[in-house]
Structure formats: structure tokens, C-alpha cells
Amino acid sequence: MTPTPAPALTIGFDLDMTLIDSRPGIHACYLALAERTGTYIDADLAVTRLGPPLVEELVNWFPPEEVAAMADLYREMYPSIAIAATPAMAGAREAMDAVRAAGGRTMVVTAKYEPNAKLHLAHLGIEPDVVVGDLWAERKAEALREYGAGVYVGDHVGDVRGARTAGALSVAVATGPCDGDELRAAGADVVLDDLSAFPAWLAAYREAPRA
Template sequence: MSSHSALTVGFDLDMTLIDSRPGIKVAFEALSARTGTYVDSDLAITRLGPPLEQELAHWFLDERVEEMGELYRELYPEYAIAPTQAMKGAREAIEAVRRAGGRAIVVTAKHEPNAKLHLSHLGIEADAVIGWLWAEAKAEALREYGATVYVGDHTGDVRGARTAGALSVAVATGPCAVDELLTAGADVVLDDLTAFPAWLSGYIGDRTAG
């Protein structure tokens, strides 16, 4: 990116912008039915955030994890997109960034084509979608796009923001409790994205005043 002067805010996807638990549960059930291997889908959806392979390693032998990841991602569009809903305040959070003249990007560990399918299905328009990045690796995209704020629900998102030198805004809508997010180094913890537009307004005001 040639200019980093404009406001750019990064957002995580799962459990930040979208509640993908219903869709992921169905996708894991489809994978289990296809392979004949038991997967506790109710347990799996309580620990969303890290790359898929970390979850698959709980259910499949190491030598099959890569293959199962490929199969899961093939099944995902058919089973996981339709049941997934936008998180409360997600569209308004993106719109708040745009009203401020900024760009909203999505940086996620999810398979990028499937991330784009989710956003398209829900009518959430991001200026860029970057997939396959988890925790500290998210800093690659945040730096590339000049993001000064990164919003996520997981301690891995906090680490990604801090690695990039961005302000870490955490939302307590995922698997990590408020105290975990603060201990990991979150600068701000919001109950959910409905509080984000007001926070952003204050942040921009402080930045302008400074």
C-alpha cells in the first residue's frame, strides 16, 4: 500500500463479524458422516479462532489432517454458509469505518474463498479480505494495509494486533473471556460490536486532537 495516512481498521471474521457456529457445526457433522470418524461438533464450535487443522488434530490421525482439511473446505460452502448469521452490530461497525472515511478489511485464519462467501452471503462489504493468517501472522496483512486498529474476539487476534503495532480492540463475543483478552494485551474490550461505532468516534476524536 502506498499510503497509510487514511484510517484502516481490520476485523477478524468468526465470532467477530459472523456467528459461524451453526454453519461450522453442520460442516463438521457432514465431515464426520463422510469419513465415519466421530467429531464432537458441539465441542468444536466452542473453540473457534485457531486454524482448522488444530481442531482436526483432535479427531484425526496426524497423517490425515491435511487431507481432512481439504475435504472439510470442499464441504464447507454447501453446509456452512447458509446457517451462518452476522454478529449483532457487524454491518454497523463496517459502516462506521466508512463514514469516517476509512477502509475496513477482514483478516482471518479461515480459507479465504470461504470467508468471501460468508461476507457476500450476508451482504457485508469489506475493502479487502485476507485469509489463512492466524495470531501473529495476521500482522503481515495489517502492516501491508496500514491498519492502525484490529478488532477480534480471540487472544490470537490481540497478539496479531500487537505484533503489527496496531491498537487491539477486543470483543467478548468469542471463546475468550474479558480477563483473558485483557491479560493478552487488549487495549480495549467491548461487550460486542454494537459499542464499536461510539468507540471509533471517540478514538478518531482523540487522534485528531492529538
């Protein structure tokens, strides 16, 4: 049987601070984890540096030998605390719709625990064709390559590195912890203020002649 060819246009998106404003939910979950464990966590500080995997934040608050267990506990608590508290970012739905209107395929590639990433998207009614979790920075290239993504959209310099490692165009949005200058310095090909600007950018990108 001849395999079905992939759509000519496959675009990947990061999740936290790209498609969703996960700060309120994550803030609440860190406070709950602190209360549950009796360990101080500066939730205000933690939500200013979203992007890297959970364990990279937890090492700031727990001894190394406890981090894995605390990550499991956090993920167990997360659905009942963080999902309903997390809104979509401005332009998120419209960005996904623009890819579909162009006949393309959408995917989400995130460092977040995949089951929780899927819960967020389902709660908000955002339905990408593919969701891959538990990948950060350069490792995001694994999924981007597997599904033939030519563009990856994210808010963190780690997302830029993932796109570049995959040989994909890096479109950055300055809605997370990294500002436009940081994103450009990391090698982003395009920097947008937020996803509200994405549909117009996509239309221009599709019309531009290819080398």
C-alpha cells in the first residue's frame, strides 16, 4: 500500500506561554505542592521562567533525591488545580485555524507532561492533529522531524534551538520569559509580538517565493 503523503504544510507549536497562559494554573499548583510538602516554593518567581522541564524548576526547592517524587506528585495534583485556571493565549485558536485553512497540519510539541498537555488543549477546545510531550529544546527536533514540520512556533530560546536543530523555520512569539532581542539572538527567523500576528505572517509566508 502506498503511504499517504504528509500535508505540504506542517506547523508545530509550543504549549506553555505560546498557546496557553499557564501561569495561573502552574502558580496555584506550586502553592498546593508547597502546602502539601511543607516546603517553601516561590511560585511568583517560578512562573517567570516557564519553558524548561518541571524537574529543572523543582531542583531549586527540593533536595536532588526528592525531585523525581515531587515531580510525580505535582503531575498528579495538576489536573484538578491547573487545567480550569489556564486560558488560551491571544490568537491561539486563530493561529491553529489559519494553518488548517491553508490545508496544513498542526502539532504541539512541549516539554510538559503529555497527558496534562492534552488535558489543557481539550479543555480549551484546541485540537491539533498531533501532540507530543516531554521534549525540551533540541530534543523537540525529534518530533518535528518525525512529522515533517517545516515551521515551529514557540516563546523560549529553547524552542528556537529545537526548530533550528530540526531544520525548521523558527517563528518566535514574545509572550513568554524571553523578549524579542533574546529570541533573535538565539537565532529565531521571525519574531512576532503574539499569535494574533500569526495568520497574516502565515499568509505572507505561503505567498513568498521559495529558493
